[in-house]
Amino acid sequence: MKITFLIHNVYGIGGTIRTTLNLAAALADRHEVTIVSMLRHRARPWFAIDPRVTLVPLVDTRENSADAVDPLLHQPAEVFPAAEKRYRQYSRLTDQRAEQYLRACDADVIIGTRPGVNVYLARFAPPRALRIAQEHLTHDAHTKKLRAQLARHYRGLDALVTTTEAIRGKRFDLLIEAFADIAAQHPDWKLRIYGAGAEKDHLQKLIHVHDLGDRAALMGAVSPIEAEFAKASIVASASDAESFGMTLVEAMRCGVPVVSTDCPLGPAEIIHDGVDGRLVPTGDRQALATALHDLITDEPTRRRMGRAARRAAHRYDPAHIIHTYEDLFADLAASRPSRAWQRAKARWRGRAGRALRRLRH
Numbered sequence: 001m002k003i004t005f006l007i008h009n010v011y012g013i014g015g016t017i018r019t020t021l022n023l024a025a026a027l028a029d030r031h032e033v034t035i036v037s038m039l040r041h042r043a044r045p046w047f048a049i050d051p052r053v054t055l056v057p058l059v060d061t062r063e064n065s066a067d068a069v070d071p072l073l074h075q076p077a078e079v080f081p082a083a084e085k086r087y088r089q090y091s092r093l094t095d096q097r098a099e100q101y102l103r104a105c106d107a108d109v110i111i112g113t114r115p116g117v118n119v120y121l122a123r124f125a126p127p128r129a130l131r132i133a134q135e136h137l138t139h140d141a142h143t144k145k146l147r148a149q150l151a152r153h154y155r156g157l158d159a160l161v162t163t164t165e166a167i168r169g170k171r172f173d174l175l176i177e178a179f180a181d182i183a184a185q186h187p188d189w190k191l192r193i194y195g196a197g198a199e200k201d202h203l204q205k206l207i208h209v210h211d212l213g214d215r216a217a218l219m220g221a222v223s224p225i226e227a228e229f230a231k232a233s234i235v236a237s238a239s240d241a242e243s244f245g246m247t248l249v250e251a252m253r254c255g256v257p258v259v260s261t262d263c264p265l266g267p268a269e270i271i272h273d274g275v276d277g278r279l280v281p282t283g284d285r286q287a288l289a290t291a292l293h294d295l296i297t298d299e300p301t302r303r304r305m306g307r308a309a310r311r312a313a314h315r316y317d318p319a320h321i322i323h324t325y326e327d328l329f330a331d332l333a334a335s336r337p338s339r340a341w342q343r344a345k346a347r348w349r350g351r352a353g354r355a356l357r358r359l360r361h
Contacts (some may be wrong), residue, residue: 025050026318083146084116122153169240181208257305276308
């Protein structure tokens with residue numbers, strides 16, 4: 001089976017990218033997999049890509065690229081929905097390249113990974129392919145305007161899969177402050193923060209304000225991250241919004257207990273509080289500091305939770321996820337005729353209703 005993923009920019013850093021690459025690599029054991037990146041801004045992807053997976057970038061935004069001088073690159077997109085938060089990164093050139101690629105695509109299954117890209121999927125993907133839209137946020141998280149724009153496109157797709165995924169609100173500032181509260185009591189412990197973003201200078205100042213010196217360090221983005229998790233005694237997440245936390249699962253696979261804020265949906269589904277990690281209220285500096293202090297001072301509990309975390313993480317192993325997707329593909333293929341019939345009936349009823357209303361007027 002040929003499976004194609006459509007992604008915003010696989011050359012960047014983010015949870016959607018990481019989970020797509022993991023899923024693609026797992027599927028590549030038994031299928032021919034391609035990742036189509038709408039945009040490309042650097043020579044090589046930040047994350048490693050399984051060599052069995054084919055990578056196809058559509059629009060190269062680097063200054064020295066041929067696309068950089070294409071006038072369509074500087075014209076606003078007409079197909080990509082204007083209410084989508086990435087809209088300004090898209091252009092007439094992106095619209096054109098997406099249409100050209102998808103109309104010629106011979107994949108059996110095409111999976112979109114963000115709302116605007118899912119519109120391309122609905123508009124241009126060949127009807128013979130199974131067309132699946134992923135939502136890496138909850139659908140209700142979108143603005144009313146975007147939901148209205150998506151509705152007329154999503155209804156023609158074969159499936160909508162809600163895969164909760166990491167989003168904004170990492171709150172590294174809260175983590176630094178919580179660590180500052182307990183650092184003096186535990187002089188042999190250090191805080192290492194991994195990630196990239198615009199907050200680096202602010203976070204470095206915060207480390208200086210709390211006089212943490214070399215006790216807290218900004219390590220930048222690291223891939224793969226598992227080797228760093230394996231060195232840790234505790235992994236902490238202070239996010240305000242983390243509808244799913246891939247980093248939590250990765251840490252647990254390394255046998256490390258996780259202290260996480262109980263932000264919407266994801267962490268509470270992953271962590272069993274007091275068994276394989278700790279959950280604390282979102283934005284609560286004291287609760288986060290207390291949970292960290294408790295695990296720092298209780299090595300037997302920390303090790304017990306680490307062992308439980310490794311066992312619990314198995315439910316997210318690729319084999320389970322792939323089985324779920326392959327079952328979905330089979331169900332969609334088998335139900336396609338009946339779904340097409342139901343859609344046709346709905347269209348006929350809609351047309352008949354509109355005709356009847358016109359007659360009454």
